[in-house]
Amino acid sequence: MKNIALGQYYPTGSVIHRADPRMKLILAVLFIVCTFLCKNIYSFGAILLASVLLVLVSRIPLKTVLRSIRALLFIMIFTLVINVFMTKGEVLLFEWKFIHIYREGIVNACFMLVRIFALIIGTSILLTYTTTPIALTDAIESLLSPLKKIKLPIHEFAMMMTIALRFIPTLMEETEKIMAAQKARGADFTNGSLIKRAKALIPILIPLFVSAFRRADELSVAMECRCYHGGEGRTSMRVLKYRASDFLLFLAFAALCAGLIALNLLKTPFAL
Amino acid sequence: MSEIKLENVSYVYSEDTPYEKRALTDVTATIKSGAITGIIGHTGSGKSTLVQMLNGLTRPMSGRVLLDGKDIWEDPKKISDVRFRVGLVMQYPEYQLFDETIRADIAFGPKNMGLDKEEIERRVLEAADFAGVDREWLDKSPFDLSGGQKRRAAIAGIIAMRPEILVLDEPAAGLDPAGRKNIMEGLCAYRDKTGSSVVIVSHSMEDMAQYCDDIIVISDGRVIAQGKKEEVFSQSDLLRSVGLDIPQITLVMRLLADNGINVNTGVYTVEDAVNEIYKLI
Ligand SMILES: Nc1ncnc2c1ncn2[C@@H]1O[C@H](COP(=O)(O)OP(=O)(O)OP(=O)(O)O)[C@@H](O)[C@H]1O
Ligand SMILES: [Mg+2]
Numbered sequence: 001m002k003n004i005a006l007g008q009y010y011p012t013g014s015v016i017h018r019a020d021p022r023m024k025l026i027l028a029v030l031f032i033v034c035t036f037l038c039k040n041i042y043s044f045g046a047i048l049l050a051s052v053l054l055v056l057v058s059r060i061p062l063k064t065v066l067r068s069i070r071a072l073l074f075i076m077i078f079t080l081v082i083n084v085f086m087t088k089g090e091v092l093l094f095e096w097k098f099i100h101i102y103r104e105g106i107v108n109a110c111f112m113l114v115r116i117f118a119l120i121i122g123t124s125i126l127l128t129y130t131t132t133p134i135a136l137t138d139a140i141e142s143l144l145s146p147l148k149k150i151k152l153p154i155h156e157f158a159m160m161m162t163i164a165l166r167f168i169p170t171l172m173e174e175t176e177k178i179m180a181a182q183k184a185r186g187a188d189f190t191n192g193s194l195i196k197r198a199k200a201l202i203p204i205l206i207p208l209f210v211s212a213f214r215r216a217d218e219l220s221v222a223m224e225c226r227c228y229h230g231g232e233g234r235t236s237m238r239v240l241k242y243r244a245s246d247f248l249l250f251l252a253f254a255a256l257c258a259g260l261i262a263l264n265l266l267k268t269p270f271a272l
Numbered sequence: 273m274s275e276i277k278l279e280n281v282s283y284v285y286s287e288d289t290p291y292e293k294r295a296l297t298d299v300t301a302t303i304k305s306g307a308i309t310g311i312i313g314h315t316g317s318g319k320s321t322l323v324q325m326l327n328g329l330t331r332p333m334s335g336r337v338l339l340d341g342k343d344i345w346e347d348p349k350k351i352s353d354v355r356f357r358v359g360l361v362m363q364y365p366e367y368q369l370f371d372e373t374i375r376a377d378i379a380f381g382p383k384n385m386g387l388d389k390e391e392i393e394r395r396v397l398e399a400a401d402f403a404g405v406d407r408e409w410l411d412k413s414p415f416d417l418s419g420g421q422k423r424r425a426a427i428a429g430i431i432a433m434r435p436e437i438l439v440l441d442e443p444a445a446g447l448d449p450a451g452r453k454n455i456m457e458g459l460c461a462y463r464d465k466t467g468s469s470v471v472i473v474s475h476s477m478e479d480m481a482q483y484c485d486d487i488i489v490i491s492d493g494r495v496i497a498q499g500k501k502e503e504v505f506s507q508s509d510l511l512r513s514v515g516l517d518i519p520q521i522t523l524v525m526r527l528l529a530d531n532g533i534n535v536n537t538g539v540y541t542v543e544d545a546v547n548e549i550y551k552l553i
Contacts, residue, residue, distance in 0.1 A: 010290060174367075180329050181368040184360045185429060186352050186384030203380070206370040210415075 008068070008128045012059040015245060017130045021139035023246040024126045030253050031122035034260055035115050040271035041107075042263040044114045050256055051121040058125050068124050069117070076116055083109035107270050135238070137161045142240055148231075155231025163219070171212060178207050273467050274340050274357065274436040276303040276326055281335035283321055283493075295321040297493045299335070303437065303471055303486075308463055310484035310501070311473045314515040318493040319473045320363055323439050326471065327358035356385055359435030363442050363473075365426030369414035374405065374425045377414060381433040392432075399432035402462045404454045420451050427455070431462060438462060439471040444479065452476070456483050481505060481519040481540035489516065502538050521545045 011017065016024070031050075038044045055065055069076075089104025127136065141158035148154050179189065182203045189200050283296040295318045303309050303326070313319050324330045325337055328344050328351045336343050344354045359381075362368070371377040378399055382392045400410060403424045414422055427443060440459070444452040456472075456479055463470045474480055480487060480501070487504040489497040491514035497504050505511075508518045508526070517523070525537045525545060535552065539545045 177362065178368050180324070181362045181365060182370075182380075183352075184327060184329060184355055184362065185381035185433065186356055187380075188352065188384075203370045207368050211367055 008064075008124070009132045010060050010064060010129045014057060014059045014130070015249070016054070016058045016125065018245070019130075019249055020240055020242050020246045021131050021135040022142055022240060023242060023250060024131055025136070025139050025143060027249060027253050028123050028126040030257065031126065032119060034253075034257055035118045035122065037257065037260045037264070038111070038115065039264040040266065040268050042266050042268065043260045044111050046256070046260055046263055047118045048114050051118045051125075054121060054125045058130055060125065060129050064129070065121065065124070068128075069120055072116065072120060076113060079112045079116060080109045083112050108272065111272060133165045134162060137165065138236070138238060138240060155234070159231075167215065170215070171208070174211055175204065175208055178204050273305045273469060275305040275469070276358070276437060277301075277338040277341075278322075278325065279336045279338065281325055281332040281337065283318075283325070283330060283333055287333070295493050296325075296332075299490070299493070299495050301488050301495050301498055303469055305469055306463070306467055307485040308460065308470045308472065308483055309486040309488060310480040311471065311488045311490065312475070312477070312480060312516055313490040317490050317514075319490060320441055321493075322490065323360060323441050323471065323473055324362075326437070326439050327360040328354045329360065352384075356381075356433050357435055358437045358439060359430040359433050361427050361430045361438075361440040361443060363445070365429075366419055366422035368426060369422055369429075372413060373411050374414060374417070375410040377425060378405075378410075378429045378432050381429055385433060395432045395434060396428075399428040402431050402458045403428035404458050420447050423447070424455065427458075434466065435468060437469045437471065441473045442475070443472065444474065444476070452479065459483070477517055477519045478521070481522065489514070491515075501540070505540070506538075 034050075035047055038047050055062070084101060084105045085099065087102060087105035087108045088100075089102030091103035092100060093103055093106070094101040131139075137158050140161075141154055144152075144154045179187075183189070187200055187203055189197065191197075192200070278299050278301045281296055281299045282294075285291075285293040285295055299322065311319050311322065321330065325332055328337070331345060331348075337345065339354060339357065344351065369377050371380065375396055378396045379392050382395050387395070396410070397407075399405075400407065405421070405424045405428050409417060409421060409425070414425065417425065423443070427440065431438065438459070443459070444455050447455065459470050459472065460483055462468065472480070472484065484501050486499065487497075487501045488495060489504060489511065496514060497507060497510060505518045505522060508523075511518060518526070519540055521542050522537065522540055525535050525539050525548065528535050529537050533552070535548050539548055
């Protein structure tokens with residue numbers, strides 16, 4: 001339950017945790033671009049190295065990181081199989097009936113694996129593990145704020161996100177409690193036909209909706225009482241500020257980008 | 273009737289995450305048959321976690337819960353039988369009513385037990401009486417009742433299953449004195465009429481002293497004292513050290529005794545205290 005409260009936020013106090021969420025958002029985009037820049041074995045090697053480095057710097061336990069990779073294992077295996085069997089190339093390694101495996105297929109498959117791996121690591125280390133959802137919302141609001149000029153309700157959108165994020169764990173907790181209470185009266189949510197199980201949900205949904213509306217009502221009254229009136233001229237308790245270390249991080253990523261482009265120029269038979 | 277024993281029960285929330293929290297550590301306790309047992313402890317000490325073990329809503333990570341000597345988790349498929357025998361009223365139950373009428377809501381438990389219509393109706397009325405639910409409320413919607421009235425309806429919903437052991441997590445929290453008294457007396461009546469055991473979690477030492485036979489004290493997920501209420505409340509230093517206190521009237525008697533006045537300090541209600549003091553005159 002707490003997991004959902006904080007997303008997968010895993011506090012270790014590392015440099016990445018302390019970085020400005022806006023910078024992390026930008027860096028995550030940059031890192032994604034980097035993974036798509038890679039063209040040959042050198043650049044793929046470099047991005048792999050960079051991913052591992054990210055994990056080490058963030059000090060998130062390997063076990064936790066691997067857990068998020070396991071969730072995408074199926075996609076990885078699927079990509080591997082497709083690439084190995086479907087790529088046509090020049091160097092035939094193996095042939096049996098209609099199956100042809102080329103060296104290029106194997107190379108491509110490995111590259112794709114590295115790319116997916118780097119994508120997961122990059123986004124999860126830079127965003128989900130080291131940034132709370134609330135900080136991320138603040139960052140999005142700040143980055144999108146120029147769009148307020150063309151009358152897009154950015155602040156309202158961010159406020160809605162923040163409130164939703166704030167109340168998801170509360171609702172989860174409530175659901176759990178209500179389920180427990182109905183279980184204590186012999187409700188059965190796991191056995192029986194589909195219709196029976198759907199019916200068993202009514203005793204949960206009704207109190208849940210009632211309390212959600214009650215909460216919404218209370219919250220709006222509380223906001224009125226504190227004279228909330230939208231984004232115009234509002235300041236924030238958490239003021240986002242870029243620091244020197246943020247720019248250093250940015251430089252590191254820019255260097256990675258440039259390095260990858262340079263590595264792409266090296267000649268090797270192992271290339272896309 | 274029935275007795276529950278907890279043997280070396282431990283429970284950890286969010287295990288293996290940075291938010292890991294030990295809620296119960298090696299808890300061994302006995303809920304005696306036919307007694308009213310009080311569970312006291314400061315906020316966050318693990319009382320709610322403990323009572324949810326009693327009817328199998330949470331499963332201990334280690335240790336056993338024995339109902340009449342039989343491990344309730346021996347056959348997890350039969351856990352709902354345990355839940356009918358051990359009725360649990362959770363903290364703030366008023367937010368859990370869902371049916372169109374109070375009558376239908378109280379009938380939810382008995383219906384799940386597969387009882388027939390007449391029996392259900394009989395039990396609804398009986399439970400309503402024990403919990404202090406007015407007959408007039410029965411055909412109202414839960415949303416037309418006040419918080420305290422809904423609380424009673426929710427308690428009736430559990431009593432209607434006629435549990436051999438009735439467990440209530442802070443049944444009287446947030447009610448006025450008359451309401452507290454009414455609920456506590458209803459619970460005593462339930463015990464006296466049916467011979468069932470009753471377990472009550474409460475922050476009110478006064479209520480505990482007045483209505484309970486046995487007391488279990490927990491602090492930081494450990495049982496630090498249990499036994500007859502006289503034994504437990506005689507350990508006032510221990511209770512104070514974990515942020516609890518003895519009932520105020522007992523404290524008054526204790527102070528009188530300390531000042532050399534010859535009174536009985538094992539007194540837990542104002543009436544008894546008055547009688548004690550009359551004896552002096
Ligand atoms: N669902 C949960 N997830 C994580 N931790 C929890 C959860 N429920 C309770 N805890 C923690 O376990 C400990 C014991 O909680 P519990 O609810 O049993 O306390 P309590 O004695 O009933 O307190 P109160 O008097 O406030 O009701 C607390 O420290 C609490 O923070
Ligand atoms: Mg509690």
